[in-house]
Amino acid sequence: MLNLENILTNNNVKPTAMRLLVLQFLLNKKSATSLTDVENYFDKSDRTTIYRTLKTFVEKGISHKIDDGTGITKYALCEENCHCEIDNDLHLHFHCTNCNETICVTDYKIPKITLSRGYIAENINLVVKGICDTCNKN
Amino acid sequence: MLNLENILTNNNVKPTAMRLLVLQFLLNKKSATSLTDVENYFDKSDRTTIYRTLKTFVEKGISHKIDDGTGITKYALCEENCHCEIDNDLHLHFHCTNCNETICVTDYKIPKITLSRGYIAENINLVVKGICDTCNKN
DNA sequence: AAATTAATGCACTTCCGTTGCATACTTCAA
DNA sequence: TTGAAGTATGCAACGGAAGTGCATTAATTT
Numbered sequence: 230m231l232n233l234e235n236i237l238t239n240n241n242v243k244p245t246a247m248r249l250l251v252l253q254f255l256l257n258k259k260s261a262t263s264l265t266d267v268e269n270y271f272d273k274s275d276r277t278t279i280y281r282t283l284k285t286f287v288e289k290g291i292s293h294k295i296d297d298g299t300g301i302t303k304y305a306l307c308e309e310n311c312h313c314e315i316d317n318d319l320h321l322h323f324h325c326t327n328c329n330e331t332i333c334v335t336d337y338k339i340p341k342i343t344l345s346r347g348y349i350a351e352n353i354n355l356v357v358k359g360i361c362d363t364c365n366k367n
Numbered sequence: 368m369l370n371l372e373n374i375l376t377n378n379n380v381k382p383t384a385m386r387l388l389v390l391q392f393l394l395n396k397k398s399a400t401s402l403t404d405v406e407n408y409f410d411k412s413d414r415t416t417i418y419r420t421l422k423t424f425v426e427k428g429i430s431h432k433i434d435d436g437t438g439i440t441k442y443a444l445c446e447e448n449c450h451c452e453i454d455n456d457l458h459l460h461f462h463c464t465n466c467n468e469t470i471c472v473t474d475y476k477i478p479k480i481t482l483s484r485g486y487i488a489e490n491i492n493l494v495v496k497g498i499c500d501t502c503n504k505n
Numbered sequence: 506a507a508a509t510t511a512a513t514g515c516a517c518t519t520c521c522g523t524t525g526c527a528t529a530c531t532t533c534a535a
Numbered sequence: 536t537t538g539a540a541g542t543a544t545g546c547a548a549c550g551g552a553a554g555t556g557c558a559t560t561a562a563t564t565t
Contacts, residue, residue, distance in 0.1 A: 243562085245512065264552075275514050280553075282512095296436040298492050300522085301552075323486065340478055347500035348461065354436050354494045362485035381531090383543065402521075413545050418522075420543095438553085439521075 240289040247274075251282045252291070252306075261295045261303035261322070261331040297324040297331040298356050305333050322354075325361035332361070378427040385412075389420045390429070390444075399433045399441035399460070399469040435462040435469040436494050443471050457491060463499035470499070 233252050237244040254270055255262060267279050283304050286292040295303040321337040324330075339353050371390050375382040392408055393400060405417045421442050424430040433441040459475040462468075477493050 243511080245561090247513080276552095277515080277554085278513055296434075296438075298434045300434075300438065300440075302438075321480070323482070326489065334482070337480070337482075342459070342475070342495060344461070344472070344475075344495065344497075345500065347503050349498040349503060350495045351464065351497040352495070354492075354496070356492045357480060357482065357488045358490040358492070359482075360487040360489070362483065365485050365487060381542080383530095385544080414521095415523085415546080416544055 236291065240291050242285055242289050242291065247278055248282050248285075251279060252286075255286075255292060255304065255306050259332065261297065261305040261333065263301045263303050265301070295322055295331060295333075296354060296356070297322055298358065299324065299329070299331075303331050308335060320355075322356045323361065324356055324358045325364055326358055327360055327364040330361065374429065378429050380423055380427050380429065385416055386420055386423075389417060390424075393424075393430060393442065393444050397470065399435065399443040399471065401439045401441050403439070433460055433469060433471070434492055434494070435460050436496065437462065437467070437469075441469050446473055459493045459495060461499065462494055462496045463502055464496055465498055465502040468499065 233249050233256075234244045236252060237248060242248060250271065251267060254267060258266075264276070264280055264283060267283070268274055268276050271279075283292070287294050287304065290307060292304045292306045295305055297303055321334040321339060323332050323334050325332075334357075339355050342350060342353065344350055371387050371394075372382045374390060375386060380386065388409065389405060392405060396404075402414070402418055402421060405421070406412055406414050409417075421430070425432050425442065428445060430442045430444045433443055435441055457477055459472040459477060461470050461472050463470075472495075477491050480488060480491065482488055
């Protein structure tokens with residue numbers, strides 16, 4: 230049983246009320262979530278607390294940070310066996326310019342990139358922008 | 368002869384003093400440049416003017432915008448035959464986490480990406496972070 | 506229960522991108 | 536050549552987002 234509390238404790242994060250709520254929210258949302266998204270969802274919430282909650286999640290490997298090129302940092306829960314870095318994970322992200330949602334495309338594997346001699350790649354960020362499934366239908 | 372003035376007039380941009388200076392600066396810099404970079408370089412400069420200068424350059428196809436994932440918009444001159452979009456161009460960018468410079472890797476071609484049915488890709492942004500050539504030596 | 510550590514909430518700062526508006530400079534037509 | 540229209544510039548200010556400092560509260564340990 231992988232309940233909310235376990236997810237936190239398994240990653241050495243103490244399951245406080247706020248953290249459980251934020252985790253729940255992230256679980257329900259399929260798309261990547263911004264700090265403001267979370268803040269708006271909870272009426273009586275403090276921006277800083279949520280900010281630090283998300284930061285903790287990223288540091289402890291519960292979620293990862295997404296830079297989708299909108300200038301707003303997004304967060305998404307890691308997959309079961311996610312090996313993402315602290316600051317970025319390695320799958321493709323799709324950002325819909327219509328509904329403004331960003332989703333993780335985990336089944337797409339980023340191809341190996343050969344750089345010029347002397348360059349060391351530590352992290353790859355691949356974002357495709359366009360129109361998503363849902364918006365395309367409407 | 369492709370002097371500074373020609374670059375501007377060829378792209379329907381009037382060659383004002385400020386624009387020539389900014390263009391010169393961009394030409395000399397090999398790496399991608401932020402608004403603040405330009406601002407700091409010119410002592411007696413107005414942020415807004417430079418901002419609008421860079422914006423004009425992008426709109427007229429003289430330079431392109433780069434989102435290197437640092438959260439700070441960068442600009443780089445387009446290549447001779449650059450077919451970049453207004454908001455992004457399509458080659459790989461390398462961001463060095465040590466010296467904080469971002470460079471265009473124009474010889475790397477972004478591979479075709481096949482998305483799930485219903486998704487339309489309009490733009491692709493590929494950023495590799497790591498240690499650059501120069502920093503690696505030192 | 507006291508003391509230490511961790512989490513939270515509030516206020517505030519900083520940074521970047523952006524806009525509004527008034528002034529200066531060009532261009533062009535009468 | 537003058538005056539009107541358009542363009543560029545400079546100053547001030549706004550707004551959003553990330554991040555910090557500090558005091559308060561809650562949880563843990565001894």
